[in-house]
Amino acid sequence: MDGKGVRIEGLKKRYGSGDTAVDALRGVDMQVAPGEVVGLVGPSGSGKSTLLKCLGAVIEPTAGRMILGDEIIYDDGWKVKDLRALRRDRIGFIFQAPYLIPFLDVTDNVALLPMLAGKPNPEARSRAIELFQALDVEHRAKAMPSQLSGGEQQRVAIARGLVNRPPVILADEPTAPLDSERALAVIRILNDMAQQFETAIIVVTHDEKIIPTFKRIYHIRDGVTYEEAGEGRSIA
Amino acid sequence: MISLAGRDIMHSLGKFVLTGMGLGLLIGVTLSMAGIYRGLVDDGKALLENSGADLWVVQQDTIGPYAEASSIYSDVWRGIRSMPGVARAANATYFTMQVRQGERDVRAMVAGITAGELGTPGWPPHLIAGRQITRGHYEAVADFATGFKIGDRLQIRRNYYTVVGLTRRMVSSGGDPIVFIPLKDAQEAQFLKDNDAIWQQRHRTAANQAFNRPQVPGLLDAVIASQSTNSYVNAVLVQVEPGHDVDAVAESIRRWKRLTVYTRSQMEEILVGKMIATSAKQIGMFLAILSLVSAAIVAFIIYTLTLGKIREIAVLKLIGTKNRTIVGLIMQQAIALGVIGFVVGKITATLVMAPIFPKYVLLQPFDSIIGFVVVMVICMLSSIISIRAAMKVDPAEAIGG
Numbered sequence: 001m002d003g004k005g006v007r008i009e010g011l012k013k014r015y016g017s018g019d020t021a022v023d024a025l026r027g028v029d030m031q032v033a034p035g036e037v038v039g040l041v042g043p044s045g046s047g048k049s050t051l052l053k054c055l056g057a058v059i060e061p062t063a064g065r066m067i068l069g070d071e072i073i074y075d076d077g078w079k080v081k082d083l084r085a086l087r088r089d090r091i092g093f094i095f096q097a098p099y100l101i102p103f104l105d106v107t108d109n110v111a112l113l114p115m116l117a118g119k120p121n122p123e124a125r126s127r128a129i130e131l132f133q134a135l136d137v138e139h140r141a142k143a144m145p146s147q148l149s150g151g152e153q154q155r156v157a158i159a160r161g162l163v164n165r166p167p168v169i170l171a172d173e174p175t176a177p178l179d180s181e182r183a184l185a186v187i188r189i190l191n192d193m194a195q196q197f198e199t200a201i202i203v204v205t206h207d208e209k210i211i212p213t214f215k216r217i218y219h220i221r222d223g224v225t226y227e228e229a230g231e232g233r234s235i236a
Numbered sequence: 237m238i239s240l241a242g243r244d245i246m247h248s249l250g251k252f253v254l255t256g257m258g259l260g261l262l263i264g265v266t267l268s269m270a271g272i273y274r275g276l277v278d279d280g281k282a283l284l285e286n287s288g289a290d291l292w293v294v295q296q297d298t299i300g301p302y303a304e305a306s307s308i309y310s311d312v313w314r315g316i317r318s319m320p321g322v323a324r325a326a327n328a329t330y331f332t333m334q335v336r337q338g339e340r341d342v343r344a345m346v347a348g349i350t351a352g353e354l355g356t357p358g359w360p361p362h363l364i365a366g367r368q369i370t371r372g373h374y375e376a377v378a379d380f381a382t383g384f385k386i387g388d389r390l391q392i393r394r395n396y397y398t399v400v401g402l403t404r405r406m407v408s409s410g411g412d413p414i415v416f417i418p419l420k421d422a423q424e425a426q427f428l429k430d431n432d433a434i435w436q437q438r439h440r441t442a443a444n445q446a447f448n449r450p451q452v453p454g455l456l457d458a459v460i461a462s463q464s465t466n467s468y469v470n471a472v473l474v475q476v477e478p479g480h481d482v483d484a485v486a487e488s489i490r491r492w493k494r495l496t497v498y499t500r501s502q503m504e505e506i507l508v509g510k511m512i513a514t515s516a517k518q519i520g521m522f523l524a525i526l527s528l529v530s531a532a533i534v535a536f537i538i539y540t541l542t543l544g545k546i547r548e549i550a551v552l553k554l555i556g557t558k559n560r561t562i563v564g565l566i567m568q569q570a571i572a573l574g575v576i577g578f579v580v581g582k583i584t585a586t587l588v589m590a591p592i593f594p595k596y597v598l599l600q601p602f603d604s605i606i607g608f609v610v611v612m613v614i615c616m617l618s619s620i621i622s623i624r625a626a627m628k629v630d631p632a633e634a635i636g637g
Contacts, residue, residue, distance in 0.1 A: 049635055058554065058632045087631075088556020095634055099551045101240075103247035108238050115237050116557055144247075160555075172635050 004034040004069050005200040006055070006168045011064030013050050013223075024050040025061070026223035032200035034167065037191050039211055039230060040204045042220035048204045051220065052170050055202070056091055057083045069167040089117055092161030092169035092199070096176045098153035100145035100160075106132075107141045110159045117164060124163075131159040134196070135189060151182040155189065162193055169194075171203045180209045187213050240561065241568030244545075255537055256573050260580025262533065263611060266526040267585040268593065270603050273519040275596035280409040280507035284500055287328075289357045289473035291486050292498045299498075301330050301470035302409055303511050308495060310423070313472045316489055321480035326350040327469040328358040329422045332408065335382070335415055336391040342382045344415045345408035346392060348422020348469070357473030360416055366401030372418050377401035379413035392417065393425045409507045411595040423466040437463060527614065534577075535618035538570045542622035546629055554631035566622050574615035578608050 013025040024047045032038050042048050053059045055066065057073070057080070066074040068090055073080045080086045087093075100109045107128050114124035132138040135155040140148055148156065154174060161169045171190065175183035187203070187210045194201045205211065215232035218225045245252050283302065292301065293308070293316060300306020310327055317325040329348035334341040349358040351372060359368065360377055366386045369375045376397040378384040381404075388399045397417055406414045417425075429437070438460055442448050447459045474497075476485050486497040498506065508516075542549075549562060582604060590597040 052635055053632050056554070056635065058630075058635065084553075084556045084558065086556075087554060093554055093634070095551070099547060099634060101548050101551070103240075103244040104238065108243070112238060113555055116555070116561070121237075 004167060004198070005032050005036065006069075006202070007031045007065075007067040008051075008055065009065040009067075011051070011054060011066065012062045013047075013054055013059070014062045024223055025054070025064075028064070028220070028223070028225045030202075030218055030225055030227075032168070032202055034198040034200055035195045036216070037187070037194050037201040037203060037214065039214035039217040040202055040220060040225075041206070041211060041217055046220045047223040048220055049172070050223075051225075052172055052202075052204055055168075056093065056170050057086050085117075088113065089164055090166050090168070092164065092166040094154075094157050094161045094169060094171040094174045096173040098145070098150075098157035100153060100156060102145055104145075105141075106137070106143050106145065106148070106156050109145065109156060110163050113160060113163050127163050128159065131162055132156075134193070135159055150177055151185065154178065154182075154186055158186070158189060158193065162197060162199065165197055165199070167198075167200060169199055169201045171201060173205055173207070174203060175205065175207050175210055183207060183209050184213070239568070240565040241572065244565065245569060245572055252569075252573070253576060256576025257580050259530065259533060259537070259573060259577035261584060262526065262530050263577050263581025263607070264584030264589055266523060266530065267581055267599065267604070267607055268589040268597055269519055269522050269526065270607065271585065271590055271597035271599040272593065272595065273516055273523075274598035274600055274603065276409075276411070276512045276515055276519075277508055278598045279407050279411045279596055280512060281504065282405050282407055283409050284503055284507065286361055286406050287358055287473055288355065288361055288475065290476040290482050290500060291474035291489070292503055293325075293472040293474060293489055293493070293495050294470070294498070296494060296496050298496060299506050299510065301328065302503075303506050306470050307468045308470075308472065310467050310469045312493065312495070313469075315493060316472055316474060319485070319488055319492070321477050321485040321488070322474055323477040324355075324357055324475040326352065326357045326473050327419055327471075328473050329419065329426055329470045330408075331422075331426050332410070332412060333392070337384055337388055342384070343412050344378075344382055345410075345412045346422060346425065347414050347416050348419040348426075349416050350419045357475050360401070360403045360406055360414075362403070363401045364404045366399070368401055369416060369418060370400075373421055374398065375400045375418065377403060377416040379406045379415070380404045381407065381413040382415065384415075390415065392421075393428045395421060395425070397421070405596075407596070409511050419469070423469065427466045434464065527610065530577075530611070531614045531618050534570060534573060534615050535621050537573065538566065538615075538619050538622045539625065541569060542566055542626055546626075547634065549626050549629045550631055550633040553629060554634045559627060562626050563623050566619050566626055567616060570615040570619035570622075571612060574611045578611045581611075582607075 008028055008030040011025055011028040015022045015024055028051055040048055054061045061074060063076050107125055110128035111124035114127055132141055137152055137155045140152055145153060175186050190201050212231040212233040214230035217228045217230045219228060294300040294306035295308050298304045298306045313325045313327050316322055327350050330345055332345045335344045369377055374397050376390055376399050378399050380402050384399050386399055390397045441459055442456060448456045476482050482499050486499055489497045552562060586599055590599060
């Protein structure tokens with residue numbers, strides 16, 4: 001690591017208290033370099049979503065440390081005042097389903113984020129178009145989400161995750177609704193984008209088809225992560 | 237910045253407009269209720285305005301002639317006319333009945349007016365067709381709202397009257413159109429009994445030894461004659477000479493004639509404050525209930541629309557959308573719904589509802605402005621429930637698991 005990407009040290013999360021307390025994360029360590037795509041794999045209830053929510057600044061961890069780029073964002077307490085702005089400007093999200101805003105066209109779905117960050121409309125839109133070119137959905141820029149195929153919707157969702165050029169992208173089962181071919185295509189795109197934009201990407205997945213494509217994989221079980229070298233199989 | 241509310245509305249415009257139209261019909265009914273109230277007040281004021289009187293002289297301790305029965309001698313007007321400050325004084329009678337015309341009958345207020353000239357108190361101030369009453373008997377001037385036409389033959393009690401003139405907006409405080417007939421005819425019609433009743437009255441009088449005295453010839457005939465004529469009127473309408481204080485003239489009549497006198501403002505208070513007070517409260521209750529129903533419907537619609545967007549709201553929050561942007565999305569939709577509803581409601585009330593109501597519906601611009609403000613406030617308040625629901629949405633909901 002050269003001070004960029006994302007690093008997690010001893011992250012813990014406890015739900016509830018007393019006899020009913022549940023330790024969802026028991027000391028997670030994780031590190032993803034800029035331009036790297038890592039897999040986060042684990043069975044249901046292992047703590048994947050909790051880790052993602054902590055890293056996404058949606059819920060507060062109980063203890064540990066999180067460093068985003070060269071800034072400590074959590075160290076036994078939030079070090080960032082405006083979590084909303086943190087999520088908007090420094091973390092990209094890609095969801096299991098694309099969750100595009102149905103009443104905005106494709107361009108506005110993506111351009112909305114830079115607009116929320118205060119960028120002028122033309123600049124926000126040109127950023128979106130630039131990503132559409134890279135993701136090969138430029139011809140669908142004016143379409144409404146309901147007019148897109150599943151694969152196109154997911155590519156637009158990837159564009160939305162990337163548009164503010166965040167140092168980290170959290171992808172929650174991004175290939176779940178897709179067939180093998182499209183799933184692999186999405187992972188190829190994520191790899192390309194990670195390298196092109198120097199973004200660290202964490203992909204939470206169950207998908208056996210895509211697991212072999214990761215060079216590094218974090219297994220999570222009972223709230224603890226174990227690092228493993230992946231196959232890093234190339235995608236045609 | 238993109239208008240999220242605008243885009244959402246445009247995305248489901250048909251549904252939104254149809255919902256707004258449904259709400260608009262409710263608002264239209266609410267505006268019409270306000271118009272009915274204004275119409276009631278205006279009817280009362282029109283009656284006073286059109287009578288041309290400054291003072292109403294009525295039986296002592298009554299609030300006649302419109303709100304209560306009042307009966308004073310028909311020759312009282314002469315004494316009043318001679319008092320200082322009185323420009324004109326004329327008798328008037330009023331009674332409400334079904335006026336027949338051929339096979340149909342119309343609820344109308346029959347006004348008996350004295351012979352005179354245009355401007356005489358009680359006379360219709362202007363006609364839209366025909367002429368004023370010029371004969372002492374059997375002519376009538378009817379309001380346009382009765383549906384009568386010039387030349388129609390009306391039946392009031394046993395007598396027939398020819399319509400010679402038509403008026404507009406000459407109505408009683410209850411909204412019934414007025415039919416003007418000569419005073420003498422009205423006095424007769426007011427207390428006219430049927431033949432059997434007259435026969436029975438004569439028989440009873442003849443059987444009364446106090447009236448039927450053989451040693452006093454002519455007494456029985458005199459008593460019967462007095463029983464079958466009506467020397468009373470309901471009120472004397474007075475016009476005050478310019479430059480004289482109306483209250484002072486009224487006080488003078490009260491003092492010297494031992495009668496009750498009302499000025500126009502007092503009469504307005506009687507008509508608006510007493511006669512239509514119950515109706516006004518009734519309409520007020522309706523307005524309040526309709527406002528509550530409208531608020532509930534707007535709240536329900538906006539809440540349903542918001543619930544349909546919970547996932548989108550969670551995503552918006554997760555990607556860093558400010559709360560005020562989400563509040564704006566909901567609030568702007570509520571306001572847009574209110575604007576569509578108000579426009580539809582106003583058009584419906586003006587072009588559809590008001591013309592078909594049997595009574596006068598007066599839709600005043602000021603009421604519309606108040607209505608618009610109230611609708612906006614209701615919409616904004618109604619959206620609070622939805623805003624609270626949206627604020628409770630956890631951005632974590634966008635992340636599975």
